[in-house]
Amino acid sequence: MTKSSDLQQVFNNIFSEHSKNLKRQINVSELARVDSFNEGSKTADVTPLIDDDDGYDKAVKINSCPVMSAALMKLNHTNHYVYDALKPGMIVFIVFSNRNIDNFEGGKYKKDTERMHSMNDAVIVGRY
Numbered sequence: 806m807t808k809s810s811d812l813q814q815v816f817n818n819i820f821s822e823h824s825k826n827l828k829r830q831i832n833v834s835e836l837a838r839v840d841s842f843n844e845g846s847k848t849a850d851v852t853p854l855i856d857d858d859d860g861y862d863k864a865v866k867i868n869s870c871p872v873m874s875a876a877l878m879k880l881n882h883t884n885h886y887v888y889d890a891l892k893p894g895m896i897v898f899i900v901f902s903n904r905n906i907d908n909f910e911g912g913k914y915k916k917d918t919e920r921m922h923s924m925n926d927a928v929i930v931g932r933y
Contacts (some may be wrong), residue, residue, distance in 0.1 A: 832923065833922070834898065836853070837851035837854060837929075838896060840893060842890055849870050849929055850867065852867070853899075867925075870927045871906075875930065876929045877889060895933075897932045900927070905918045905923070905926060906926045
């Protein structure tokens with residue numbers, strides 16, 4: 806190998822590792838198990854179902870996730886949607902907001918940090 810090809814291989818390895826690390830920091834969505842549901846605030850504590858051997862995706866409980874109303878509905882025997890509260894053990898689908906949602910209260914809001922794609926900004930959008 807020439808010095809040029811050696812250098813190119815080193816650069817490719819560094820770039821590939823950097824790219825992988827960046828992608829791991831961006832949370833998009835997960836399947837999770839409901840640990841508890843707060844009826845009053847319509848929030849739930851959940852634990853992502855993903856868990857791997859290398860420990861990177863170790864499942865960590867996410868507290869007080871807002872629950873979208875669609876995740877609280879189910880079809881009844883007459884094909885009408887009815888309210889159905891989340892229960893511990895149920896499987897839900899969570900997404901992570903592009904921006905910090907700490908100050909969101911149902912309308913326009915201001916972010917108070919530059920946090921992006923964080924597990925702290927999980928929202929339950931559906932159930933399995």
